Amino acid sequence: MNAPTTARAGADADAWPHGAILVVDDEPGMRNFLIKVLAPRCRFVAAAASAEEGAEWVRTQRFDLVILDIALPGQSGVQWLQTLRSQGFSGEVILITGFATLDTAIDALRAGASDFILKPFRVPQILNAIRQCHERARLRRENFVLRRGAMPSRSLGTPLIGTSVATQRVRAAIERIALMPSTVLLQGESGTGKELVARALHARSPRADGPFVAVHCGALSPEAIAHELFGHARGNGSARDGLFVYAQGGTLFLDEVADLPPPVQASLLRVIEELQIRPVDSQQSVPVDVRIVAATHRQLADEVAAGRFREDLYFRLRVVDLVLPPLRERPEDIPALVDHFIHTLAPALGVPPIEVAPEAMALLQRYRWPGNVRELRNWVERSLILGEVNVSALYPSMGATVGAAGADTPLDLETLQRRHIQAVLESVGGDKGRAAQLLGVSRRTLERRVAEWAAEDHTRR
Incomplete structure (x- = not known):
């Protein structure tokens, strides 16, 4: 039983850089040749001269790949491969032999071999076979992970957008x-x-x-x-x-x-x-x-x-x-996030982008977003589907932020904006300069909107 060999730092690691490989061959020259080729290209290499020695290694160490000679003293390579599979070994196995027939190749594949190579072989041949095994193992790993939902397919976007x-x-x-x-x-x-x-x-x-x-x-x-x-x-x-x-x-x-x-x-x-x-x-x-x-x-x-x-x-x-x-602690990032989600989701949904008016954006920045970036993304998606800036969808959960009665009934955007601005003005004792700063608009714009609402109220009276 040969001592294990680990990959050397700085070596070519293109075969199976994180893999462990077991070589089982009764020819010392072949074992040494494969160890020399594989040691720089994988994490761990061990070698054995018989199936029985190989079984000792498998009991104490996990291997991703076994390179197995068919003609071994005692138990043959095909017989041991059948035993390995029956015991639940799920790694890749490459069978090698110098005396192959069609029946031998068929028996090897039926026993669960991943590949079959004739001796003598060149270095590129064995490395190519190992790369193919590596790729099969990678695909098997990804399928395992995806079947169990361990890699969510839906992204929230990115939390790194913004300048806060x-x-x-x-x-x-x-x-x-x-x-x-x-x-x-x-x-x-x-x-x-x-x-x-x-x-x-x-x-x-x-x-x-x-x-x-x-x-x-x-x-x-x-x-x-x-x-x-x-x-x-x-x-x-x-x-x-x-x-x-x-x-x-x-x-x-x-x-x-x-x-x-x-x-x-x-x-x-x-x-x-x-x-x-x-x-x-x-x-x-x-x-x-x-x-x-x-x-x-x-x-x-x-x-x-x-x-x-x-x-x-x-x-x-x-x-x-x-x-x-949380998003409420970085409201200045919301405009950039909204823009990002609009231009990411609109093509995916097959709908045109929407425009978010400054007053609506101010409402979004005042909202506390208990669901954070995920909730903002969902709001943008709903608005794109409806084809309008649907701030009223947030209203039932805005409550005190907007300070309106009748929160059970969705309101139009104009009413929401008015009530929100009035609530902000009340919170600062009528200081229009401070209110404009909190709302993210100019004082002139705020005064114009307040004057328009006063005129509308006067006309209705």
């Missing part, structure tokens, strides 16, 4: 944090764009070429979350890898991490400390190379104080702590 001081601080923090390998904790209200910040951290990091895997911890039952994250051995049905394995070399985004049950919190702490996972019902630890970005809309310190979240895990997660500001 708060937005500039977040933008600067992302540029700095992205380059670091540290675990990041994102905190902020629902709809502030935590997942989008996590994606931005991944896209600007050295891991950008690796996968970004997102999972909503609160969307899974306490019984299912451990299986989804860590996978499980064959003792729990068919063996299956978890999201940590599928995120190898990239970023795992744990959304609503505060919802993790206590046993999974303990397992996650162990993963962060040891950089290894242990699938459910397995005695085998699997090394992982994953950056964790966690997020929650709750105050995690309060969850710790209440005994619902482990304090040691909290400190492990918040190596870097980034708090995303």
Whole structure:
């Protein structure tokens, strides 16, 4: 049994940079040749001279690919491949042989081989076969993640649009944090764009070429979350890898991490400390190379104080702590966000853009947006579908902001604007200069509108 070899820094890593490969061949020259070729191109290489030695490696180490000779002493390569598949091994297998017939090739494929190569072969041949295996594994990983809804397909837009001081601080923090390998904790209200910040951290990091895997911890039952994250051995049905394995070399985004049950919190702490996972019902630890970005809309310190979240895990997660500001604290960003959503959503919906008048924009900036950027995006989408600036859709939840009676009945935009401006004037004791500043309009415009309403009231009387 040959000692394992790890990839060397700075080497060509174009075959399977984050993969572990097992070579099983009874010829020392072939084993050494493959180790020499593969060591610079993958994370981990081990070699064995027989199926029995290979089985020892598989019991203690997870492999993404096995390169397996057919003619082995003792159990043949095809026989061991059948055993591997029956035990739940889901990795790729390339069979190699110097004595091939059509029947041998058919038996190999039926046994579950990914590819079949004749000896002697050149380096480009084996590397091409490995790349194809890598691509199949990548597609399988993406299908797994997408089937479980772990990668939401709908984006809120971006929380980085705008020129407010708060937005500039977040933008600067992302540029700095992205380059670091540290675990990041994102905190902020629902709809502030935590997942989008996590994606931005991944896209600007050295891991950008690796996968970004997102999972909503609160969307899974306490019984299912451990299986989804860590996978499980064959003792729990068919063996299956978890999201940590599928995120190898990239970023795992744990959304609503505060919802993790206590046993999974303990397992996650162990993963962060040891950089290894242990699938459910397995005695085998699997090394992982994953950056964790966690997020929650709750105050995690309060969850710790209440005994619902482990304090040691909290400190492990918040190596870097980034708090995303709610939209109400950066109203100056709303015009740019509205413009962005209009010009992004209108073509997707197949409708013309809409114009938002200054008075309507002032109403939007005064609204508190409890749903934050997500709510703003939804409002823009509704308005585009209706073909009008539908500020009245916000009115039932604006209540005290507008200060109007009869909130159960949607009002026209002109009435909403008037009541809103009157409420602002009352809040500042009739100071038109201050009211104009709060409304984002000139004092002359405000005085003109007040005079028009006074004239209308006089005419009606």
